[in-house]
Every structure is written in structure tokens, then in C-alpha cells.
Amino acid sequence: MAQISLTFPDGNSREYPAGVTPAEVAQSISPSLAKKAISADVNGNHWDLSWPIQHDSKIAIHSTKDAEPSLELIRHAFAHVMARAVQEIWPDVKVTIGPVTEHGWFYDFDRSEPFTPEDLGAIEKKMKEIIAKSEPIRNEVWDRAQARAYYQERGETFKIELLDRIPEDAPIRMYWHGDWQDLCRGPHLQHLGQLPADAFKLMGVSGAYWFGDVSRPQLQRISGVGFRNRDELKAHLTMLEEAAKRDHRKLGREMDLYHLQEEAPGMVFWHPNGWTVYRALEDYMRRRQNAAGYREIRTPQVVDRVLWERSGHWEAYRENMFIVEVDEEGAKEKRTNALKPMNCPCHVQVYNQGLKSYRDLPLRLAEFGSCHRYESSGSMHGLMRVRGFVQDDAHIFCTEDQLEQECADFIALLASVYHDLGFEKFDIKLSTRPETRVGSDEIWDKAETALEKAIQKAGADYTIDPGEGAFYGPKLDFKLTDAIGREWQCGTFQADFNLPDRLDAEFVNEKGDKARPVMLHRAILGSFERFLGILIENHAGRLPLWLAPRQVVVASIVSDADDYVHEVVAALKKAGIRAEADTRNEKINYKVREHSVGKVPVILAIGGREVEERTVSLRRLGENRSEVLSLDEVLARLKDEATPPDLRRDA
Numbered sequence: 001m002a003q004i005s006l007t008f009p010d011g012n013s014r015e016y017p018a019g020v021t022p023a024e025v026a027q028s029i030s031p032s033l034a035k036k037a038i039s040a041d042v043n044g045n046h047w048d049l050s051w052p053i054q055h056d057s058k059i060a061i062h063s064t065k066d067a068e069p070s071l072e073l074i075r076h077a078f079a080h081v082m083a084r085a086v087q088e089i090w091p092d093v094k095v096t097i098g099p100v101t102e103h104g105w106f107y108d109f110d111r112s113e114p115f116t117p118e119d120l121g122a123i124e125k126k127m128k129e130i131i132a133k134s135e136p137i138r139n140e141v142w143d144r145a146q147a148r149a150y151y152q153e154r155g156e157t158f159k160i161e162l163l164d165r166i167p168e169d170a171p172i173r174m175y176w177h178g179d180w181q182d183l184c185r186g187p188h189l190q191h192l193g194q195l196p197a198d199a200f201k202l203m204g205v206s207g208a209y210w211f212g213d214v215s216r217p218q219l220q221r222i223s224g225v226g227f228r229n230r231d232e233l234k235a236h237l238t239m240l241e242e243a244a245k246r247d248h249r250k251l252g253r254e255m256d257l258y259h260l261q262e263e264a265p266g267m268v269f270w271h272p273n274g275w276t277v278y279r280a281l282e283d284y285m286r287r288r289q290n291a292a293g294y295r296e297i298r299t300p301q302v303v304d305r306v307l308w309e310r311s312g313h314w315e316a317y318r319e320n321m322f323i324v325e326v327d328e329e330g331a332k333e334k335r336t337n338a339l340k341p342m343n344c345p346c347h348v349q350v351y352n353q354g355l356k357s358y359r360d361l362p363l364r365l366a367e368f369g370s371c372h373r374y375e376s377s378g379s380m381h382g383l384m385r386v387r388g389f390v391q392d393d394a395h396i397f398c399t400e401d402q403l404e405q406e407c408a409d410f411i412a413l414l415a416s417v418y419h420d421l422g423f424e425k426f427d428i429k430l431s432t433r434p435e436t437r438v439g440s441d442e443i444w445d446k447a448e449t450a451l452e453k454a455i456q457k458a459g460a461d462y463t464i465d466p467g468e469g470a471f472y473g474p475k476l477d478f479k480l481t482d483a484i485g486r487e488w489q490c491g492t493f494q495a496d497f498n499l500p501d502r503l504d505a506e507f508v509n510e511k512g513d514k515a516r517p518v519m520l521h522r523a524i525l526g527s528f529e530r531f532l533g534i535l536i537e538n539h540a541g542r543l544p545l546w547l548a549p550r551q552v553v554v555a556s557i558v559s560d561a562d563d564y565v566h567e568v569v570a571a572l573k574k575a576g577i578r579a580e581a582d583t584r585n586e587k588i589n590y591k592v593r594e595h596s597v598g599k600v601p602v603i604l605a606i607g608g609r610e611v612e613e614r615t616v617s618l619r620r621l622g623e624n625r626s627e628v629l630s631l632d633e634v635l636a637r638l639k640d641e642a643t644p645p646d647l648r649r650d651a
Contacts, residue, residue: 005056016053023049023190026061036063038073038194039187046072048187050139064194064228071228072100073189077137078127078200078226079105081192084180085126086222095182096158096210096219103236104200104225108208110158115220120202123222127200130178134193139175139186147172147183158210159183199233200226242484248533249382251541255549255599258383266380266387268529273549276578278528280547281535282368284644285392285417285525291646292413294366294394299346301370305336311345311502312438314338316471320373322387343369344496344521347395348503351517356507361517362398362406368528369393383533390528396520397505400450403518407454407476407493414491414524418480420645422538426480427487428460431468438472439498448474450518451495472498475521482538490531494521541599542621545641550600551578552638554616555591557607559583564611568604568631575639596621602638 002018006025016025022040026033026049040047041060046069053059062069079098086093086109098107109115142150144163151159162183166172175184177192189195202224210216227233244250252258257274260267270278286296302324308314313321322339340346347365356363372388379385396406411428418426430452433444451474455462462476469475478491496519499505509515525531535543545551552572556565562583572579582591588605595603605617605626616634619626629637640648 004053006053007056007058009060018054019052021050021052022047022059022061025053025059029061033061033063037061038063038066038189039069041069046187048139049190051187067228071226073187074195074199074228075100075105075226076184077189077192077195078224079107080175080177080180080182080184080188081127081130081195082123082202082222082224083107083109083182084130084177085123087180088130089122089126094156094158097162098182101223104203104223106221106223108210108219108221110217110219115205115222120205120222124200124202128197131192131195131197133178134191135177136191137175137177137188139173139184139188141171142174144172147174150174151183196227196229198230199228200224201233201237239484239486243486243537246484246537246540247382248384248536251536251599252382254597255536255541257536257549260382264388265377266375266385268383268386268388274532276549277532277543277547280644281525281528281532284420284646286368287644287646288413288417289366289392289394292364292409294364296366296368297347297350298367299340299343299350299369301340301372302337303340303346305338307345307349308338311348311499312472313341313345316436316438317341320375322372322374339372340369341371341373343367343371343391343393344395344499344519345503347393348499348505348519351395351397351505352503356397356517358399358507358509361507362396362402364394364396366392366394383529386527386529389530392523392525392528394522396522397500397507397517398520399507399509399515400518403450403495403520404454404457406520407451408458410493410520410522411455411458411460414478417524418491421535422544423480423482426478426491428455428462429465429468429477429479430455430462431465431470431475431477433469433474434467434471436471437469438502443497444474447495447497451476451493454495470494470496470521472496473521480534482534483540488534490526490534491524492522492526496521542601543599545601545638546644548599548601549578550580550595550598551642552602552604553580553582553591553595553600554604554606555582555588555595557588557605559585560608561606561611565606568606568616571631571635572638575635575642577638577642592619604634 003015004018005013006016007013023034023037026037037049039049039062041062042053043057064070079100083095083098087095090111094110096108096110098105147163148160151163163172173184173186175182175186175188202222204223206221208219208221210219225233225236227236255273256271257277258268258270261269305314321341324337324339325334326337328335347367350365351363368390370390375385375387398406432448455476473494473496475492475494477489479487479489481487500516500519505517505519506514507517554565554568556562565581565583569579569581592603599621601621603619605619610616615628615630617626617628618634
């Protein structure tokens with residue numbers, strides 16, 4: 001029998017018969033490893049313990065201590081167990097697909113009656129009964145005709161369509177536990193006893209079209225979350241509870257920030273409070289960009305399709321663009337324009353006005369650019385995903401030699417901004433060339449190498465995200481972590497060697513020859529709308545004083561204090577603080593509760609004693625205690641807190 005060599009993570013190798021399985025390899029090392037094993041890594045591929053290995057390979061055996069592979073397998077197994085439970089309770093239900101998601105899984109079912117919350121409880125109970133059987137999970141490779149006949153006999157039309165979507169050269173794997181079977185590419189756990197029965201929860205039911213196509217059958221999607229143990233599940237559910245409290249849509253109503261309505265789907269109606277926060281953030285970003293050498297511009301929102309065709313956006317982005325057709329006077333046909341989905345081509349037009357020299361570079365052009373992109377109604381979510389938004393967009397035109405320093409400077413600026421806004425941690429991903437792209441492989445090699453060198457020069461850690469670059473160039477994505485551990489992709493830095501060529505951007509180099517600049521696309525916040533949603537949730541609505549829409553409410557305890565209340569408000573406003581009076585004939589506790597719901601950071605209460613002593617009783621949002629201070633002390637303290645951090649540093 002032919003022998004193969006398997007190399008382990010420690011570098012040691014062993015000889016085995018060709019066709020050996022990872023389960024047999026684990027057993028050859030130790031019975032305890034064989035018992036704990038859940039899967040293997042074979043030459044970088046996630047491998048079922050029962051799959052044979054035919055060639056010399058690198059191998060590593062996984063156990064539940066290996067978080068990434070074990071969570072994938074656990075959640076995958078939960079999906080199968082849930083589908084089995086549904087069919088055991090309702091045998092007429094047809095199953096479709098059930099992939100793993102970020103924290104769990106979902107499975108789509110074809111059932112005439114809608115699932116109810118009570119049904120979810122019954123499914124969970126049945127799942128635990130199935131898991132308790134600890135049945136082995138086994139698989140076989142079938143030929144396509146055999147698998148088709150199997151599903152035709154059972155009327156599983158969805159599985160037949162899935163079967164047809166499997167590439168001809170891919171194996172048809174059939175997985176079982178007990179008598180229940182599913183078509184699956186694997187891998188899977190060894191047996192159901194490796195599933196933690198106390199570490200999952202079904203989260204809800206929603207509608208879903210087959211393969212997301214509205215013309216196909218509408219299915220019912222049951223989703224769940226699953227983890228390696230009960231403590232991990234409990235921590236996740238606690239995080240979800242906290243996230244629900246921080247939901248920017250809920251807080252947006254309580255703080256009276258904005259609203260959305262059907263007549264303008266995905267477009268934000270900003271209320272005075274919300275627009276105050278928006279403008280405070282915009283003013284802050286404008287000052288930071290001006291200090292970093294950016295020059296602000298403004299470009300049109302409606303642009304002829306000719307420019308989008310030249311830039312490549314028409315071909316790559318047409319389905320996400322809002323089209324505007326105009327009957328031009330005297331024209332034989334309508335002129336086709338589009339609301340700009342991004343600002344890049346327009347910024348090149350500004351750059352192209354007048355001949356540029358190498359001495360003019362780097363040229364940093366910034367715009368708070370209003371953009372519109374068509375998003376499906378099902379994907380829109382409060383401020384997080386909208387159709388109309390503003391970007392803190394900028395484009396840097398530079399030489400190749402300047403790229404590294406521009407990247408390093410940008411990372412430093414981004415880190416400082418995030419820190420000022422309350423985010424201490426962010427990760428960087430280098431996204432490389434996607435399948436659909438413009439430009440030659442030579443240009444992409446050049447761009448990716450330059451960007452990698454630039455980030456290395458900045459001394460930052462990063463990971464590579466293959467195939468996720470923009471269609472015109474590689475990019476750095478900056479993912480910040482919020483107060484409850486969620487990641488949000490906001491900032492971006494993209495090196496583009498293509499668009500300057502497509503749109504004839506030039507400069508005269510030191511030799512007097514014309515050359516193409518490198519175009520760097522960059523944003524720190526990304527969409528203002530989305531970032532404000534993230535900011536609200538990060539701070540649970542308790543924005544720092546300089547950003548809060550309503551900074552101070554001065555509330556009377558007795559009516560005799562009204563005149564002093566208005567005097568204090570006037571002094572606060574003179575100091576540049578957003579202040580308002582509350583002299584309603586209501587008890588002070590009622591006023592405090594109401595303004596706390598509105599997330600007012602500071603409430604100054606004034607009664608007869610405060611009037612007599614020329615003091616105020618200061619109470620901060622979320623605190624039960626009050627502090628009595630002189631008016632001068634309060635003015636000095638709050639004026640400092642209400643000053644944006646960049647101006648505080650400059651003072």
C-alpha cells in the first residue's frame with residue numbers, strides 16, 4: 001500500500017498509508033486526542049475527521065479549545081439539529097439551506113403555516129432531546145444521479161436545485177445523524193455528544209426568499225446563536241440586551257434627533273437636536289482636516305453618465321445609482337445623468353483644472369460630499385444604512401514616493417480622531433484585488449505593494465482580506481471597536497493607479513515630463529449618518545458634552561427661582577454652552593427624569609437656597625448625587641468640557 005508523509009505543526013513528520021483519515025491519525029497519537037478531536041486542518045483546508053488523505057500533507061488536529069474551527073462546526077451542527085427537530089415535529093416541512101453566520105446560524109424552511117414563538121420553544125426542546133442521543137455524524141460521497149434520485153423520491157425539490165448548483169468536479173457529500181440526512185459540503189463534528197446542549201438559543205423567525213430572489217418562493221427563516229459553552233452564550237445574550245438599550249433608533253426618538261418616513265425611503269429628516277450634533281461633528285472634522293493640510297471643495301450632485309462611463313463606475317456600479325433623465329432643449333434624445341454615488345470622479349475634475357507640477361503635490365482635496373446609492377428596502381436600517389448620506393471624503397493626489405508618508409500621516413490622523421470621539425481600539429485590514437476590477441495585473445501588483453509598504457512604514461499591525469478591494473484599487477479598511485465589543489468598518493484608505501489614467505490626470509515631474517499621479521481615496525468617518533448611529537450607540541446616547549445637542553438644562557425647584565434660572569442660562573449661553581431653562585410648574589424629580597430620558601448631560605437645579613447663595617446644584621446624567629457649586633465654578637468647568645478636544649489642545 002502506498003505511503004504518505006504527514007507533517008505536524010511542530011515540524012515532525014510521520015508515515016501513514018494513503019487514505020488515512022484524521023481520526024485515525026489522532027488515534028495513532030493518543031486515545032485522549034482522538035476523543036477530543038473535532039476536525040483537522042489539512043494543507044490549510046478545514047477537514048472532516050472521516051475524510052481520507054491521499055497525498056503528503058501538513059496536518060493539525062482541532063479540539064474545542066480551537067475557537068474558530070470549533071465554533072464553525074458547533075454552529076453548523078446546531079443548524080442541522082434544528083432542521084431535524086423541525087422535520088420530526090412537522091414531517092411535511094421542506095428544508096432548504098442553513099449556513100453558519102457570525103454568531104450562530106439560520107435555516108430556511110418551506111412551510112404553509114407560520115412558525116410562532118411557542119413553536120420555537122418546542123423546537124429548542126426537541127433539539128436538546130436529539131443532542132442527548134449523542135448519535136454519530138456520518139457521511140458518504142454519492143454520485144450525482146444517486147443523490148438526485150434520493151431527493152426526487154422524497155419530494156425535496158429545493159435540495160435538487162442545490163445539487164444542480166454544486167460544481168461538476170466537487171464531491172456530493174451526504175451527512176446523517178440518526179435517520180435524518182442533509183446535503184452538505186462539511187466538515188462536521190464526530191458525534192452529537194460534542195454539541196453543548198446548554199449553549200444555544202433560537203432567536204426568531206423572519207421571511208426570506210429562496211436565494212434572495214423576490215420571484216422565487218418565500219420561505220421562513222429560523223435563526224439561532226450558538227457557542228462553545230453556557231458562559232459564552234450568556235455573555236452574548238447580555239451583549240444583545242445592552243445593544244438593544246443602545247439602539248440608535250430608540251435613542252433617536254428619545255433624544256428627538258431625526259426621523260425617517262416612507263415618502264423618502266432611506267433619507268434622513270434631521271431634527272434641530274440631531275442637526276446640532278451633526279454640525280458639531282462636521283465642524284470638528286473640518287478643523288482637523290484643515291490643520292492636516294486639506295483644501296475643502298464642493299462638487300455637483302448630478303453628473304452626466306459620460307463621466308461615470310469614463311471612470312468605470314457606470315459598468316461596475318450602475319445598479320446602485322439613481323438615474324436622472326432630462327429633456328434638454330433642442331436635443332433629439334434625453335440626457336442621462338446620475339446622482340453621484342461617490343465623489344471620486346468629480347474630484348479629479350477639480351484636480352484637472354490647470355497644469356500641476358510635482359511641486360504642487362501632494363494635493364489634498366476634501367469634501368463633505370452628499371451621495372446617493374440605491375439600497376434595497378430590506379437592507380436599510382435606521383442611520384446605519386441609508387440611501388442618502390454625506391461622506392467626510394477626501395482625495396490625495398501624490399507621487400508614488402509620497403504614498404507611504406501620506407498613508408502614515410492618515411493613520412495618525414484617523415487614530416487621533418477616533419480617540420477624540422471615544423474609540424480607543426481599531427484594527428486594519430488590507431483588502432486586495434477583487435475578481436471584478438479595472439486595470440492590469442501589473443498595476444494592481446504595484447498598488448498592493450505600495451500600500452503594504454506604506455502601512456508597514458506607519459508601524460501598524462494589519463491583516464490581509466483577499467479579494468475585498470475596490471474595483472479600482474486595493475484599500476485599507478479601519479474597523480473600530482465600540483464600548484460593548486462590536487466592530488464597525490468606518491475609515492478607508494485606497495490607493496488608485498487606475499482612475500487618474502482613465503480621467504487623464506497629469507502632473508509635470510522633475511524631468512519636465514508628464515506623469516500620472518497616484519490618487520488616494522480616504523475617509524475617516526465614512527458616512528456621517530452611519531457614524532452618528534455608531535457614536536450614539538457607543539455612548540448609549542450619553543454623548544460627551546461638546547457633542548451633546550442639549551448640553552445643560554437649568555431647572556427651577558420653586559417659582560421664586562425663575563429669574564435666577566434665566567440669569568444662569570444667559571451666562572451659560574454667553575460662555576458658548578447650549579443651555580435652556582425649565583421653569584415649568586412641575587416637581588424637580590419629574591423634570592430630572594424627563595431630561596434624563598432625553599440624555600441631557602447636565603441638569604442645574606435651582607431653589608431658594610441657590611438663589612440666596614448665588615450657587616447651583618449640579619447633577620450629571622446617570623448620577624444620583626448632586627454637587628453644589630458657585631456659578632463661576634460651574635461656568636469655568638462646563639465651558640472647558642463643552643470645548644471640542646482639538647480646540648482644548650490648542651488653547
